[in-house]
Every structure is written in C-alpha cells, then in structure tokens.
Amino acid sequence: MxxxxxxxxxxxxxxxxxxxxxxxxxxxxxxxxxxxxxxxxxxxxxxxxxxxxxxxxxxxxxxxxxxxxxxxxxxxxxxxxxNSRRGVVGMEINVDYLAVGLVDLAGNLRFHSAVESRNRGVPPARVMEQLAGLAAEAKAAAAAEDIAILGGGLAVPGLVDEKSNLVLSAPNLHWEDEQLHPQSLLDGAPLGVKLSNEANSAALGELWYGGGAPDFLYVSGEVGVGGGIIIGSELYTGPGGSAGELGHIVVHPEGPHCSCGGWGCLETFAGQEAIFEAAGIAEGTLGERTGLLLAALAAREARAAEAVRDAGRYLGVALASASRLMDIEAVVLGGHFAVLGEWIRPSLLDSLERYAPGLLAPENLTVSRLEHSGTLLGAAGQVIRSVIESPFEFLLASKLA
Amino acid sequence: MxxxxxxxxxxxxxxxxxxxxxxxxxxxxxxxxxxxxxxxxxxxxxxxxxxxxxxxxxxxxxxxxxxxxxxxxxxxxxxxxxNSRRGVVGMEINVDYLAVGLVDLAGNLRFHSAVESRNRGVPPARVMEQLAGLAAEAKAAAAAEDIAILGGGLAVPGLVDEKSNLVLSAPNLHWEDEQLHPQSLLDGAPLGVKLSNEANSAALGELWYGGGAPDFLYVSGEVGVGGGIIIGSELYTGPGGSAGELGHIVVHPEGPHCSCGGWGCLETFAGQEAIFEAAGIAEGTLGERTGLLLAALAAREARAAEAVRDAGRYLGVALASASRLMDIEAVVLGGHFAVLGEWIRPSLLDSLERYAPGLLAPENLTVSRLEHSGTLLGAAGQVIRSVIESPFEFLLASKLA
DNA sequence: CCAATTAGTTTTCAATCTGAACTATATGGG
DNA sequence: CCCATATAGTTCAGATTGAAAACTAATTGG
Structure with a gap:
C-alpha cells in the first residue's frame, strides 16, 4: 500500500x-x-x-x-x-554538438549559442567543462540584458535519473552510469539545473513552443530513434520514466539484430546508421553524411531514395502500432526525420494508411519547425513549467531571500 | 486554449x-x-x-x-x-453469455449469475431485455440481504461512449452505433449505470480485486484481442478513450489482412478465430471449440500445439513493443489467453525474451485468476471507485434524499 | 462636468483545518 | 478496589482563504 x-x-x-x-x-x-x-x-x-x-x-x-x-x-x-527579466538556461549535450540558450519566463529565446563538438566517447567531465564555457556566455548575456537566471535544464541523449543526476545509459555518447553535476554549470541559480532526456525535452519543446497540440507522438531521429509521448499536454514517462522508446518497437519479427539485444526493432531500419548504410554512404561525420544523403536524394539517386522510403515504411509500421495502442492521432517528426521531412513523408503516410487506415490524417503528421532549439527550449521549459505549476514554493523561497 | x-x-x-x-x-x-x-x-x-x-x-x-x-x-x-450493506451491480454482455454480479462497497461479490446466450447479431433491445431478467435476480438478492443498490456498471465488448450510452462499435456482436439505456436495468439506483468497455473493465477488475500491481498490461483474448493499460493504478484510456488496442499492433508487416483494414495485426495471428483455424478446429460454438482445442493440446497434437505456439510468439512481439513504448513491465493474461495459460506461456516468454531481452521477468507475466468475474468486478468497481474518489457529491445527494 | 462604465480594493462572512485542552474508556500494578 | 497511565475521540479558539457585496478609482462620451 x-x-x-x-x-x-x-x-x-x-x-x-x-x-x-x-x-x-x-x-x-x-x-x-x-x-x-x-x-x-x-x-x-x-x-x-x-x-x-x-x-x-x-x-x-x-x-x-x-x-x-x-x-x-x-x-x-x-x-x-x-516577468521577462527572469530567465532559465537551456543546455544540450549531443553526439556532435553542444548548445545553450537563454529563455525568459515568457518563452522568448533571448540568447543562443552552439558549438560543434565530437562528444562520443569523451568523458563526461571533459564535456561538462566545455559546456561550462557556453553556460558562461549565457550568464554574460543574461547580465547584459539584466535578466536574473532562475535555473537551468540540461538535456542529454540517454536515459537519465533526474533525482540523482545520473546518466544511466547514453549509448551514442558511450556513457554508462555517469554522475553529472549540472548545478555547477549555473552556480547560485535558485532552482538548480534539471537533467532530462533529449527526446523528451524536444517533445516538450514542441508542446510549449511549437505546434501546441495537446496529444502527439514526437519522433526524434538522432543516431538512435527516440521518442516523446505527449498526452493531455503532459509528457508521458511511464512508471519507470523510460517510456517513449519508439526505436525499439518491433517492426519485423524476422528483422536484424538490434543493439538493444532484440530483433527487428525500428531502429535497425530507420536509425541514422541504417539509412546511411542502405543509401551507401559510409564516410564522414554525421553532418557530412547528412549532406551527402540530401544531395543524393535531390539528385534522385535510386539507392538513397529507396533507403529513405524503407525507413519511412517501417516508421509507419511503428507509428501505426503506437497510435493504436495509445490512441494518439498526431505525430511530429524531429531530428533526422525533420531534416528528411519531405523525402520521408510520402512513404510514411502510405505506410500509416496501410497499417492503420483512417487513423492519422495527413495534416496530423507534421515536421517540427523548432529545429535545433526545440530540445533547448524543452529543457529550459521544464524548469519554467515547474515554477508555473508550483509558484507557492517559489514564493516561499523568494520570501526568505 | x-x-x-x-x-x-x-x-x-x-x-x-x-x-x-x-x-x-x-x-x-x-x-x-x-x-x-x-x-x-x-x-x-x-x-x-x-x-x-x-x-x-x-x-x-x-x-x-x-x-x-x-x-x-x-x-x-x-x-x-x-458499509457492506451498500452494493453495486456489475453486468456484462458478451458474445456468448450474459452475467450479473452484486458487489458490496467492501468489494465482496455477494451474488453472481450468468447464462449462456448467443448474442452475435441479436439486436441490443432483445439482449437488454434478457439482461434485465438477470438484473432483477441481482435486485432480489440485494433485497434479501438488505443491501441498498447504489448503481451499476455494464461492460460490453466494444468501443463505447459512456457519456451518451452509445456502443460505437462492437464488431463481435455486430453492433454499430447502438443506443443503450442501461439505467433502465436498475431503475432508481441513485448513481445510475455506467457503460464501459469489456477489456478495460477486466483490467480494472484485475487491478482492484486481482493481483493489485499498479502498472500492467491486461490482455483480453476474446473473439478479438483487446487490452487494458493500467498505469499508476489508473486506467489509461488515451485522449479519445480508445487506447489499449493491443490486437491491432502490427506484428508482421507482411502479415494477413485484418478486419480493421490494416495488415499483420496481432489479432490475425492470435485472435480466437486465427488460433482455431490454425489448429484445424472449424466446427461448433465457442465453448465447444475451446474444449476441442484444450483436448488437442492435452493430447499433444502437433497442429494445435503449433497454433498456440505461434499465437504466443506473436503476442510476445506485440507485448515487447508495447512494454518498451510505455515502460510497463508486467502483463496479465485474461480471457482466452487465461484459458490457454500454461500452454501459451512458454512461447510467449521465449518471444518476449527474444524481442525485448531482460525487460519482463517471467514472474511478471501472470494469468488472471478472476476468470469470468473479472469483468463484472471491474464494471461494478468503477462505480464504487467513483464514490470513493468523490464522496462529497454522494453526500450532497444523500442529504437531499 | 457629470453619468455611465469598468478596474480594482476593502470589508464581512463562512468553510475548514490545526493545535491544544479536555473528556471518555480501557489496562495493570499496588 | 483504586489510581496512574495510555489511548480514543471531542470541543473550542485561532488562522487561512475565497465569496459576496459594497466601495473607491479611473476613464470616456455627451
């Protein structure tokens, strides 16, 4: 009991x-x-x-x-x-870049800065050190505009325990059970720094600063395929906090082995690696390969087109299942899928119509327009929302100060 | 807004x-x-x-x-x-039987009665008439035990709109947009009669009167494959109220056409019809065919064994996807799957381990022990819970009376 | 310049919880 | 047998808070 x-x-x-x-x-x-x-x-x-x-x-x-x-x-x-002179710093660690943003309470992005950074395999301490530099820029910008920083949000591409600031598993960074100290990025901010998952934050960013629908699945195509589930304008995290794993829905029972240990997961068909491989693009950084893929698509190269078509088809299978199961009739594409937006849309819609006819109207399949700031906005927004939802605690704290 | x-x-x-x-x-x-x-x-x-x-x-x-x-x-x-002298009547319409039960506030099933009844294709008015007879028995039993009936719950195997007492779609009864009048079953009950979905009610019955875990997927294998999702001790219904459609998760993209219009849904592999067909059992009523199937399994007939094994395998695919997506790590089998319990369990566990290794411990895959009363208990329990959750409204009403 | 109108404040009242004091009822040792 | 002790439950004053209504403040239009 x-x-x-x-x-x-x-x-x-x-x-x-x-x-x-x-x-x-x-x-x-x-x-x-x-x-x-x-x-x-x-x-x-x-x-x-x-x-x-x-x-x-x-x-x-x-x-x-x-x-x-x-x-x-x-x-x-x-x-x-x-009060637009109170702000929250959103921060993001991703595989190939770091970013910070300053968001005021009214939701305006007042400052933004990002740097490319190959973080795969780099120890958290080193990455955090570099991020601290960006955070300092945000603090300086806040001081210049006379904005008091209340707190911050830090999104990472992995499973986190926000209570203990532990990154339980971030396979794309090669991090496992890493203890972070996000507070140190913003010393003295009264609300501290909240650690969160990248896909979930991006979904929340989309909710608060993007389309604004109250119920949708956010699909985050980064190196893996992640997702965020928004129901009734709230993030669904599940009992253990790790819900939204769209990438590991089984889309073909005889499919290839997946890094998660399973077989035939969506990620093995629609993850970035799978798409690049199917398209025959093996060389270069993520950015370079994305450029090559888009160029190949623009040149109507058959192999690239087919790779993206297949990814869309399987993404459709996963979304059909997820929509039916959870009764969610809107989808927002983010990350890699947003970049591939118009290329992947036709086969995805076809597939949805085949596997769940009539369920999802084409206008309910949208592409995120927040681009790279979505995650930042979501990470900061969580702190802003926590104030909006429990202002009493904030009043108490500010009474004491 | x-x-x-x-x-x-x-x-x-x-x-x-x-x-x-x-x-x-x-x-x-x-x-x-x-x-x-x-x-x-x-x-x-x-x-x-x-x-x-x-x-x-x-x-x-x-x-x-x-x-x-x-x-x-x-x-x-x-x-x-x-007060055990206050009760709620749970009622159930299913494809081949009708049932009523009297549940007191403390959760005891004080009276129970069921009759076989072929309801497929029978107009709702006729079915309701027959159900009224059973309801009268429950009322008599309540009178005999000096139990005041506060209200009732009526579960049907289909999608319902509980506000308007409309059965939107109950394919196995061949009902489509049928208006019911459940209140007439219990004239004068102060809380009326609440219409609900069978699988959801069974899941709630399991929650309140069965295993008691706060988070689980309930799989209801009736003619179709339905489901109920319990999260944080509450039923997840989704924004539109039709969540839990486990039967229409796509488990094989090249699978057969499904009655829902899609392809490769779980129901086409693990629905009752699919299992009977695969086992080569074509004749007889549902009860007879179930008997034949169990006999064939007991006799270790290869075809029956394989039919059930395949059903378990695909059920495992669906449950792996659903568990990952929603982060739910317990499953309760009900309906047909409870009857097949031990026969289907091995292949289901194998499949879960293959597609979502380590996610679901075998002890978290259980078979409902409520059998046929689970749905009744859940249907009645919803009314009881509504009183427990909003007693103030009840007090007001009883003050006036 | 005053009537009409809308914004915001002050005052009184009722609901309801807390906390502390008080009453009620049991057990067990001398 | 009686009283100290312990626990259950009630009573009452005090604090918080929103509703309702009366009141003050500021603006426009004739």
Missing part, C-alpha cells in the same frame, strides 16, 4: 489558485490580461485575483506592464505578464 | 479529505481502522478525521463495527469499514 496522498490543508487552495492565475497569465501570450480578465477567465473573484496577483508580483514572477485599453469606456486595467 | 482548470475553493479541501479518509478505509481491508489510526495514516488531525468520518457515517458509506482492541492499554477505538 502506498500512501503518497497528502491531506488537503486550507493553504492548498492558495497554492492551486496561485498556479491557476500564473498559468492563465502564461497562456495569454501577447494579451497581457488585467486582473479583471483573469477573474473572468479563472472563475475566481476579483478580490481573490488581486490578492494572488499581489503575491506573484512581489515575488518577481509577474510584472505589471502599463495600462490596458480597449477603446471602450471605464477604467483601464493593469496589463500583467510573466 | 482549453480552460478546464477550476479555481480552488475553500470547500475543495474537504472534498479531498473526505476522499482521502474514505480511500484509507477502503484500502485497509480487514483491518477496520479507528479514527486515530486514520489520523496517523493520512496526516490529518484527529479532530479533522472525526468530523470527516461523521459525514461519511451519516451518508451510509461507512459503518462503525464494534470496538477495536489490540491487547494494549487505553481506550479502544471504533472500527470503521465500508
């Missing part, structure tokens, strides 16, 4: 309403709602909203931005918005 | 705590906790628990059962338990 359910206290009501008001302000992008509008939108009384907003303003999460006027009569309202 | 989030009111605290206390009483089966124990268990003060329990007792949901003594010193406590 688990007993995780905490008793309701009188004060819980305020926790919830603080979050409700803050979330309403966050949702109303560009509109800068007044207290009265918030009252109407949330169902709270004006009195309650006033009291809640007072706390939020005092803590610095929300700022008043001049008077709001609609041309009608009556006293104008005070426009409210998330 | 959806705005489903209701503002927190002061009174919400009591809603939550009523549910917390009621749930604590429900969880503590056989222990009959005192108010003081509940206070310790929930984190509420004794004063709060006393007040909450008073409301619950007054509404008739909870009853005081004599004094509690542990042999120590001190005043003995009043034992509390869910």
């Amino acid at each position: 688990n007993e995780p359910t905490a008793p309701g206290r009188v004060g819980d009501v305020r926790r919830r309403n603080l979050s409700l008001v803050l979330d309403s302000i966050a949702k109303t992008v560009d509109a800068k709602p007044s207290r009265a509008q918030l009252a109407a939108g949330t169902g709270l009384t004006k009195a309650a909203v006033s009291s809640l907003v007072a706390d939020l303003v005092e803590s610095g999460l929300v700022s008043e931005v001049g008077l709001y006027r609609d041309g009608e009569r009556g006293r104008p309202g005070q426009g409210l918005e998330l | 959806n705005e489903p989030t209701a503002p927190g009111r002061v009174g919400d605290v009591r809603r939550r705590n009523l549910s917390l206390v009621l749930d604590s009483i429900a969880k503590t089966v056989d222990a009959k906790p005192s108010r003081a124990q509940l206070a310790a268990g929930t984190g509420l003060t004794k004063a709060a628990v006393s007040s909450l329990v008073a409301d619950l007792v007054e509404s008739g949901l909870v009853s005081e059962v004599g004094l509690y003594r542990d042999g120590e010193r001190g005043r003995p406590g009043q034992g509390l338990e869910l």
